[in-house]
Amino acid sequence: MTDFTMRVDQNKYLPAGSEEVHAIVTVEASGPIERAPMAEAAEIIIVDTSGSMSYDKIAEARKAARAAIDTLRDGVYFAVIAGNHEAHLVFPDRAVVLVPATPESRNAAREAVSRLVAEGGTAMGRWLRRAADLFGDFHQAYPGAIKHAILLTDGKNEHERAPEFAANLAYCTGKFVCDCRGVGVDWAVAELRQIASTLLGSVMDIRRPEDLEADFRAMTQAAMGKTVADVALRLWTPRAAKLNFVKQVSPALEDLTGRRTEVDALTGDYPTGAWGGESREYHISVRVPAGNVGQEMRAGLVRLVLPGSGEVLAKGNILAQWSDDPVQSTRINPRVAHYTGQQELASLIQEGLQARNDGDLDTATARLGKARGIAEKAGNEETATLLDKVIEIDPATGTARLRRDVDKADEIALDTRSVRTVRMRKDPEA
Structure with missing residues (x-):
């Protein structure tokens, strides 16, 4: 089973009258990484097939999708969606459920992908909503499964009004993780960043279409390495304290403050998504009532938990102690x-x-x-x-x-x- 460890870095000493407490929480997943059971993972590949993907981009997108299909391990459930102004289920054909990866299903999916053509507009929220529905049916059978999607586009979300896009994105929240890729120079970074941020994934630029194949293979390999589907950072703070923020700061910046799910009046969960063998870091800031010199208090208790069961995987304390020693209280933790x-x-x-x-x-x-x-x-x-x-x-x-x-x-x-x-x-x- 994956082992989690937690380390809290901070200077707990505060000058008299100070109320701000800062800490960097490092969470590492390591140990003997056992792959999730084959039936407990699902992958959906979403390829932009709008008119702007004509010529070299659609050809390279076909290669990239086939590379992702080939990288799926046996037994992982999957599907392929072609997206323009609508979302079209390319594979499996005329089915409403995901199918397990086998030599036969991979060959059928590769054949379906080879027929992708570029036409129509762009409505990414509809693509994501279709994926969420497919993942939803899968979730009923495998509630603890790892659910991951890849989304590729080369353009802007021009054929979906902002309210519809926002509603579709909200509909997808918490249902799967999505890594986004923009190819070329005509897509909007802010749009893909919004999708990736909401769905706890990444966004990356692909300058040349011919680089898509290697990137899709690497993304799928990383997804296949995930072993725990959903982990939350659970933070308790004292009654008189006020949380300033909770942010992931490594390997990429992501503000989690607004993602809080209340556990009780003093405790909230912040989603971190799926984990494999990796390390992430979080910056937590809490405002506490100023104490007297020499007084020490716990400004926060951080736990890593499985949301469904509440099982604690790791924990650490955020402390505050007031000091009149300027050497102690003015040192900023590196x-x-x-x-x-x-x-x-x-x-x-x-x-x-x-x-x-x-x-x-x-x-x-x-x-x-x-x-x-x-x-x-x-x-x-x-x-x-x-x-x-x-x-x-x-x-x-x-x-x-x-x-x-x-x-x-x-x-x-x-x-x-x-x-x-x-x-x-x-x-x-x-």
């Missing part, structure tokens, strides 16, 4: 400082790109220039390299200026990957 900087980096990039697109070049230059400095200091080489394609730094003066000609694909890559974080260069001692 992990807290690191991930606070990573969150600022993402905000600066997104604000800078928006200002650039709005024509506010001074704001764009200031935001992106500051982001470049933070990325370099944090050792985030990928982000620093992407920033260098949008701005340039004068080596003599250190002044940043926007580049005149920026490849749209580079801008999309910077925006998409702004929420990906890096761990500290040297892991501090607990």
Whole structure:
């Protein structure tokens, strides 16, 4: 069985009168990873087949879908949906349930995928709703199953009104995890980020259609490695305390604060989705009533639980102790400082790109220039390299200026990957 461990990093000492408590909670799933039983996993591949996918993109999408089908392990239930302004079940043919992966079903699915054609509009919420219905039927038989989807698009959600899209996305929430991929330069990062965020998945840019096949294979392999379907971060705080936020900060930024499900008046669950052998980190901030010098209190109790049974997989304490020793109380925990900087980096990039697109070049230059400095200091080489394609730094003066000609694909890559974080260069001692 997968083993979970939890570690809490913080400086518990607060100066007199201070009320803010911050902690980085590291959760690691390790040990002898046993694959989930074959009947307890399901995969749905959603391929954009709108008119803009013509020519090379639809051909490469067919290859990518076939690669995902080939990567499914025996017994995993699956389906393929072709999406344009409607959602079409490509495989299984004329069925309303998922089917297990076998040599025969894989061959039939590959054949169905080979006939995909590009025509029509784009309505991603309808594609997702169809997937949710298929997963829902599967969930009745296997309530603890791992349910994962891949969504590929090359365009914007132009044939579904915003209220319908919002309703469809709400309908899908909590029913499956979805990783999203945008190919080319005509899709909207914000749209796919909204889907991935809501459905606890990832979003990534694929610059060249010919890179889709390897990416789909890697995504499916990662999904096949998940062993626990649903885990929640359960947080208790004292009666007089106020929760500021709960955020995932590694491997990517995700604000979970608004996802709280009440357990009781002092306790709430925050979803984290499916787990395999991996490590994630969370930033928790709590405001507590200021105590007297020398007073110590528990500002939070963090537990990792299985939502259905409430079984506790790991736990840790967030503490607060007031001190009049400035050496103790003014020291910022390095992990807290690191991930606070990573969150600022993402905000600066997104604000800078928006200002650039709005024509506010001074704001764009200031935001992106500051982001470049933070990325370099944090050792985030990928982000620093992407920033260098949008701005340039004068080596003599250190002044940043926007580049005149920026490849749209580079801008999309910077925006998409702004929420990906890096761990500290040297892991501090607990």
